[in-house]
Amino acid sequence: MQKDKLNKRKKVSVFDITNIFLLLVLTFIFTYPIYYTVIASFSDYQAVATGKVGLLPVGFQLTAYKAILENTSIWAGYRNTILYTVGGTFFNILLTIPSAYVLSKKQLLGRKVVTWFFLITMYFSGGMVPTYLLYKNIGLVNNPLIMVVAGGLSVYNLIVSRTYFANSIPESLYEAGEIDGGSEITLFVRIAMPLAKPIVAVMTLYYAVGHWNSYFTALLYLTQKAFQPLALVLRRILIMNEAALDSALSSDLDPALIANAAARSNLVVTMKYGLVLIASLPMLILYPFIQRYFVKGVMIGSVKE
Template sequence: MMKMKSVQDKVFDIFNIIFMLLVLVVMLYPLWFTIIVSFSDPLAVGGGKVWILPVDPTLEAYQNVFKSDMIWIGYRNTIFYTVLGTAFNIFLTIPAAYVLSKKTLVGRNALSWIFLFTMYFGGGLVPTYLLFKNLSLVNTPWVLIISGGLSVYNMIVTRIFFQTSIPEEIYESARIDGASNFRMFFQIALPLSKSIIAVMTLFYAVSRWNSYFSALVYTTKEELAPLQLVLRRILILNEDMIKEITSGSISGDQMMDALRKAQMAETMKYSLIFIASAPLLVAYPFVQKYFVKGVMIGSLKG
């Protein structure tokens, strides 16, 4: 039998709905703004005339974006780094977390402390750069896959999952039946860890997709640039065009071209933001349940 709501409940519901709608608008409007600006005329955008709907709709920004080879190279590189990099991350994280979850591991505490130490202290950018340079990895795609191979935070979350979600008794019975450690890992632990693997894959993939700083530092070749770096370069293009214009020592035609580029860069950056975010926006609803589960997956229970 449905419970009858009191007047107070109804008033609360109304205010609740209004409040949540406001929160929804606040959160969705920036995304909507990005979309409508990317389809609007640059002059209208510069004049602040775009608010709810596109003004003087045009596909010029997207045409300019897709005309550039660098966008496609950036997409290719980002997909490559994300797929391989995430696979490398999972390859390191899951086994490390599994073995550290075993209380019988010799030197377990020391190993855990060493991992933890790296969360707070590091050699710095210059020594890291020198390391990669001495390994002949600088200006190769492998530096962007190998660097950041293991996130200790993610490893700790995974370790807690292994400790709390898979009963020790399963391993004991497997051991009694003659299973080796490798067999227990591959045939017991891994099949039962699909959720944590999915969560960690998602975490690493999002991180890899959005990263640009490693590429900025360790590579100079244009053909190795990931999408976020290409996006960043176009985002700051506007400032550079203004600097060229203000130098006062370029010809008139160069100045006009720089100004056109500066105006177009305004709308192009919004189209780029949308293009760069689109794959993740599309993928998120499908992996949302894992993400929600993953937020709590590494927590201690009971």
């Protein structure tokens, strides 16, 4: 019997060791890209460009961050991204949460028809060219408002939010509010919204991350540099430096000029890591504050009716 207990302990310990090892490997895989971004942004740009940076910074320096601080277009793009994220997220929540609340009401006339109307748009769209012409006709091309109002509502997020309202808030609370003389708006503001903090937090994070990383919409509809977000500013800088390097290499310029063009191109690579780190900080800071709502909101909102 003692041998059985010892064997059991050995099996448990082997399982625990294996489990810990696998978790450490997964943790390394998930965190190393972030870690590499940090050390690359502080390393010598030539070492980064030649792949010499691995686990530790090589030639610690702040050249990339100095170049970022001196480039006014980068900070203009950063400002635009913040404004688009805040304004766009507020607009998305303003559309999604009330719509989800209304569609969660089983007594709503034509509820299934309206739901299918939304669902169809998940699979069929007018296409890129008709959409561009529509935005152009209403004056949203080269207008910063396009980054706020375009794609104002995600149907997937609407369905998750509707399911949360339908399954997580007892109907008896609404009935009690109606007995006390509350209108539908009063029920929404004073009963539904205080109980919907988890799903509002989840939707805020979903929409905010989407706006923060938004790239294609700006690429299509914003050609004026003053309105472009950070992603397009970085893209423009990278393309300009690569074009300058290609032009220098294809011509009979002085070797010193070619070396200077190559150095600037390598510096942009290091700047890219610095910008990724700076651009990621707001989302990394935001997540811990809503993490306690995040799991609850996703799990409850994912239950089907």
